[in-house]
Amino acid sequence: MSFRTRFWGKIGVQAKNGADANFKKLPALAPAPPVKMVPLEKAWGIPGSTMMIADELPSSVLPMSEKVTQAVLHALLRVLPNTEQKTRWDKDTATAHLNDIFDGADKVTLWQDWATDEAWARTFVQGPCAGDLHREGDAWVVDASLFGGVSHKPGVANLGVKVAVAIDENGTRPLWIQRHDGTRVTPQDGNWGGARIIASAAMQNYVGMVRHVLNLHYIAAQGMSVFVHNHLPWEHPIHRLLWPHVAGTLRVNWTASRNFVGPHTLGVQNYAFSWEGWQQLVPAGWKLFRWEEYDIPEVFKKRGTDELIQKGLYPYGEDALLIWGCIEKYVADYLDQYYADDAALAADKTLQSGLLAMDAVLPQPIRGATKAELTRVLTRFIHMVSVEHKLVSGIAYEFFTHPYFFPTTAREGRTAEEAVPYREEAEQNLMFRLAIASEAWRMLEDWTYVCLDDKGKDAMRRFHASLRAAGKEIEARNTKRKVPFPHLHPDGLETSVAV
Numbered sequence: 001m002s003f004r005t006r007f008w009g010k011i012g013v014q015a016k017n018g019a020d021a022n023f024k025k026l027p028a029l030a031p032a033p034p035v036k037m038v039p040l041e042k043a044w045g046i047p048g049s050t051m052m053i054a055d056e057l058p059s060s061v062l063p064m065s066e067k068v069t070q071a072v073l074h075a076l077l078r079v080l081p082n083t084e085q086k087t088r089w090d091k092d093t094a095t096a097h098l099n100d101i102f103d104g105a106d107k108v109t110l111w112q113d114w115a116t117d118e119a120w121a122r123t124f125v126q127g128p129c130a131g132d133l134h135r136e137g138d139a140w141v142v143d144a145s146l147f148g149g150v151s152h153k154p155g156v157a158n159l160g161v162k163v164a165v166a167i168d169e170n171g172t173r174p175l176w177i178q179r180h181d182g183t184r185v186t187p188q189d190g191n192w193g194g195a196r197i198i199a200s201a202a203m204q205n206y207v208g209m210v211r212h213v214l215n216l217h218y219i220a221a222q223g224m225s226v227f228v229h230n231h232l233p234w235e236h237p238i239h240r241l242l243w244p245h246v247a248g249t250l251r252v253n254w255t256a257s258r259n260f261v262g263p264h265t266l267g268v269q270n271y272a273f274s275w276e277g278w279q280q281l282v283p284a285g286w287k288l289f290r291w292e293e294y295d296i297p298e299v300f301k302k303r304g305t306d307e308l309i310q311k312g313l314y315p316y317g318e319d320a321l322l323i324w325g326c327i328e329k330y331v332a333d334y335l336d337q338y339y340a341d342d343a344a345l346a347a348d349k350t351l352q353s354g355l356l357a358m359d360a361v362l363p364q365p366i367r368g369a370t371k372a373e374l375t376r377v378l379t380r381f382i383h384m385v386s387v388e389h390k391l392v393s394g395i396a397y398e399f400f401t402h403p404y405f406f407p408t409t410a411r412e413g414r415t416a417e418e419a420v421p422y423r424e425e426a427e428q429n430l431m432f433r434l435a436i437a438s439e440a441w442r443m444l445e446d447w448t449y450v451c452l453d454d455k456g457k458d459a460m461r462r463f464h465a466s467l468r469a470a471g472k473e474i475e476a477r478n479t480k481r482k483v484p485f486p487h488l489h490p491d492g493l494e495t496s497v498a499v
């Protein structure tokens with residue numbers, strides 16, 4: 001292992017230990033102070049965007065020690081990037097080193113058959129690629145072709161890729177990979193090995209950058225945190241409802257704005273695109289964002305995946321829907337405690353004007369004129385920061401580490417060995433993941449201390465009871481699944497995107 005890799009490994013472990021210590025206890029109950037907003041153009045140097053993000057945070061949200069740590073990290077990333085390109089790993093050596101780095105916690109044995117095409121295709125129904133699977137003709141598709149026109153780093157294969165898989169009672173298997181130039185590669189072709197690595201890198205970048213960083217952290221979670229911090233007074237019942245679900249969000253996004261987004265930062269060093277590429281991708285992704293894409297009961301019907309759910313062939317969808325039901329019931333129950341009817345909700349001028357004020361920081365407005373409408377907005381948000389974040393961050397962490405399974409970047413090549421990233425790039429991905437992989441606050445912690453009164457506490461307790469029942473249901477489902485899918489068990493869900 002190179003000096004840089006060992007050095008970054010130490011930094012990663014330190015960062016992880018520090019973050020773990022932070023998240024050991026639940027956040028102290030305190031009013032969230034308002035935050036100052038700046039245009040993205042000023043914060044990230046991305047011109048032409050009207051997006052606003054929180055800039056300087058009060059020390060109660062972001063302690064001075066964290067600012068200093070991030071400043072040091074920023075300097076180190078400039079002078080010691082772990083992006084040398086020297087050596088390549090073969091598959092066995094990569095696996096052995098991964099086992100070393102993970103200190104026995106062997107992620108690559110999570111699925112014993114990870115190297116097979118069947119296991120690769122399975123990630124589209126119960127792995128990190130499962131988020132927006134949809135039907136196209138006879139195939140099930142995930143489409144990352146928006147990357148086609150984005151500037152990649154030098155030497156990186158174009159990741160404008162579309163992947164099609166077959167899903168039926170016999171299992172999962174890849175059908176074809178469509179490259180940016182429209183050509184299709186099938187598993188029978190001689191260049192399948194290389195194409196699968198390139199498609200894997202496309203999926204990792206799509207899940208990691210578009211669905212995780214942009215859609216989830218900077219649009220949904222950031223927006224709702226600003227709503228709670230800046231527009232809802234501490235004594236407002238919706239502030240208390242959302243408090244666990246925005247906890248730590250502004251802080252992690254501030255950190256990401258310093259050391260994940262920008263020309264000499266982890267995002268550019270780790271993922272496939274140049275900083276120029278990010279500047280193209282962020283406004284494009286912002287424009288494409290639609291809240292409806294996260295309304296999963298309707299979206300599963302629209303995409304055709306409800307049919308897979310009925311047949312028990314889409315474990316991610318089945319369990320995501322189950323948890324959605326718990327959250328929706330909880331939000332409706334909670335709103336019932338504080339609003340007798342729609343007229344009472346409409347009369348809450350603080351809430352209504354706060355929602356209107358969010359137009360300036362969101363790509364698409366949110367409204368809550370009726371209890372049904374507000375239930376939808378808040379259910380979707382809580383589902384995004386818990387279930388969707390688990391998919392694009394937690395589950396992604398399990399699968400997006402092995403360079404021969406899902407690398408962060410890829411080269412043009414006919415075989416996997418030719419297309420796989422350099423060893424240093426694969427190690428950079430590991431160090432980056434170790435550094436950000438801290439624990440967050442569990443959904444099933446006792447959060448009742450945030451409530452205004454017993455009405456809120458009782459609603460929260462009923463929510464936890466329904467989540468525990470959902471956990472039992474997931475356990476039962478897993479006894480029948482060909483390969484278990486434990487990841488959306490409520491025991492492992494978190495309340496917010498604090499990491």
Ligand SMILES: [Fe+2]
Pocket residue numbers: 212217389393497499
């Ligand atoms: Fe995250």
